[in-house]
Amino acid sequence: xxxxxxxxxxxxxxxxxxxxxxxxxxxxxxxxxxxxxxxxxxxxxxxxxxxxxxxxxxxxxxxxxxxxxxxxxxxxxxxxxxxxxxxxxxxxxxxxxxxxxxxxxxxxxxxxxxxxxxxxxxxxxxxxxxxxxxxxxxxxxxxxxxxxxxxxxxxxxxxxxxxxxxxxxxx
Amino acid sequence: xxxxxxxxxxxxxxxxxxxxxxxxxxxxxxxxxxxxxxxxxxxxxxxxxxxxxxxxxxxxxxxxxxxxxxxxxxxxxxxxxxxxxxxxxxxxxxxxxxxxxxxxxxxxxxxxxxxxxxxxxxxxxxxxxxxxxxxxxxxxxxxxxxxxxxxxxxxxxxxxxxxxxxxxxxxxxxxxxxxxxxxxxxxxxxxxxxxxxxxxxxxxxxxxxxxxxxxxxxxxxxxxxxxxxx
Numbered sequence: 284x285x286x287x288x289x290x291x292x293x294x295x296x297x298x299x300x301x302x303x304x305x306x307x308x309x310x311x312x313x314x315x316x317x318x319x320x321x322x323x324x325x326x327x328x329x330x331x332x333x334x335x336x337x338x339x340x341x342x343x344x345x346x347x348x349x350x351x352x353x354x355x356x357x358x359x360x361x362x363x364x365x366x367x368x369x370x371x372x373x374x375x376x377x378x379x380x381x382x383x384x385x386x387x388x389x390x391x392x393x394x395x396x397x398x399x400x401x402x403x404x405x406x407x408x409x410x411x412x413x414x415x416x417x418x419x420x421x422x423x424x425x426x427x428x429x430x431x432x433x434x435x436x437x438x439x440x441x442x443x444x445x446x447x448x449x450x451x452x453x454x
Numbered sequence: 455x456x457x458x459x460x461x462x463x464x465x466x467x468x469x470x471x472x473x474x475x476x477x478x479x480x481x482x483x484x485x486x487x488x489x490x491x492x493x494x495x496x497x498x499x500x501x502x503x504x505x506x507x508x509x510x511x512x513x514x515x516x517x518x519x520x521x522x523x524x525x526x527x528x529x530x531x532x533x534x535x536x537x538x539x540x541x542x543x544x545x546x547x548x549x550x551x552x553x554x555x556x557x558x559x560x561x562x563x564x565x566x567x568x569x570x571x572x573x574x575x576x577x578x579x580x581x582x583x584x585x586x587x588x589x590x591x592x593x594x595x596x597x598x599x600x601x602x603x604x605x606x607x608x609x610x611x612x613x614x615x616x617x618x619x620x621x622x623x624x625x626x627x628x629x630x631x632x633x634x635x636x637x638x639x640x641x642x643x644x645x646x647x648x649x650x651x652x653x654x655x656x657x658x659x660x661x662x663x664x665x666x667x668x669x670x671x672x673x674x675x676x677x678x679x680x681x682x683x684x
Binding site: 301305314321323328346350384386390407441 | 457458459463464466468470473475477478482485486490492561564
């Protein structure tokens, strides 16, 4: 891959990778993930499929992101999961919208990392099942099964009654 | 189930058309320029045999980074990472200033690393006991007869550990590679003696900055920052 081809790759997919990162970590860290991903692509041009580079880029960004997260200090489990899958706090939105968003993020956080990943790749990143399967390194049929089950578990998680603490007791 | 999916889509924090022009922003173009100005590693298509009986049987190393310098034309590569069949990595550093890419290469093998250019003898530096990461004895091993090499077993290094690559200098002797394992979350895990004799609060080194770092100056989050050197 020559410089010209790399520049085309960069401009074509930069935004998608930045969105991918910004949906999972803070913006500055997402920029670093993008930089590291393209650096790897530049240094290993033979590894990048010329005709269909997107799955490789996502898969690489996913590994870079995982490495980034590994270095972060451990936090409260719930906060960590919400932070890992959600965006910065909402600052301006309708109250109902905020509540709904909080509920779904809470339900998402209750799922396994694997379930979260298949849901976010499809519902947030907008990847097709085929591309998402390539990103995760599994077959299309296996991915579809995982996605179906993850969707079911998300729905079940959202319908689970939330517990409210009243005077020290859970109800 | 559809309601749940719609709620999830509505909670997407980044619109699908966000950052469309970001690659052509000043920051995006600067990153592109830095990446394409980065020398690409020379890759070889043949494995590198490792000496020894075991090597003959199984330990065929695959060159991941640059080809180790074995003489001949051209300057030695800045660094190289070789992976043996048992997963052991051998890191060779010939030029610290060009070794920032080592971080990315080691991360491919699950090893978090920070390459720094020591501005003073690392023997003058001390590691805060609270910042030192415990490692099994065989996790890091020097390579006999090769002061610029170190052997790493990635499986023995925990996820919360960062390897700091420094250079130990000595009077009349060539600099040798010095690798310190610190806890990734530790703040200022290494301090070095300043010229005045007083300890400096942070590692007195110049990190080998990733020229592609778009966020800050390449400093890590654990205090391995480019503090002023003597």
